Amino acid sequence: MNKKDMAKYQARADIIKALAHPTRLFMVDQLGEGEKCVCELTDMIKADTSTVSKHLSVLKSAGLIRDDKRGTSVYYQLKVPCLKGFFGCIENVMRNNVKEQMELLK
Amino acid sequence: MNKKDMAKYQARADIIKALAHPTRLFMVDQLGEGEKCVCELTDMIKADTSTVSKHLSVLKSAGLIRDDKRGTSVYYQLKVPCLKGFFGCIENVMRNNVKEQMELLK
DNA sequence: TGCTTACTTGGTAATATAGCCAAATAGCCA
């Protein structure tokens, strides 16, 4: 693998890494249904506000969401609609994994 | 977020985490073009065989690839064709991030 | 101005991940 390819895969990995956490996946799902402020997400997730804020900043740095401050609240929006297809793929993997577990038990 | 949802997002995250590394993304790309043995991948990646083997086992545990031992070699194959669409989505994000960087410089 | 709510940032401890070396295992062939 040459240097340029390495950089390409590193850049991909950085974005995927931003998605690789249950709380952040939940956020992406929620934001897929419409913008939410930090306080709304904090309520749903039941973690410290600072924790939620940091997860959001990871998604934002990766370019997956956008923020919009209105008054004292900050609203976040999903920038990337194509993620839905991706999650479909992940669900396929999960279904298949379960299927294989079941085969083992037969 | 209730316990069941939490488990769902955790399971998704575990699979995504398996993809969240440049070397493993390279492997997935390579295996997408056809099966390869550990030694071939080791040559391409130029890391210790043990490192390559461990990356492959991460992908395998996630259910993304399958192994097939023939003689002294172990051949790995991609199990999940839908990943190609996913990478397309990630490339979109990367392109958009660059675009926004450029806007900033205008 | 001073208070309150909403959010971000810095610091820290616990945990997870990555890479290498060394050692173990497995199949092939002389």
Add this chain to the structure above:
DNA sequence: TGGCTATTTGGCTATATTACCAAGTAAGCA
């Protein structure tokens, strides 16, 4: 059998990630 090649596993250190608390910033309002 003994040796060779291919691969996996265990152990270790370095680094990254996560979550919380505490402190800082920012906007609205009495």
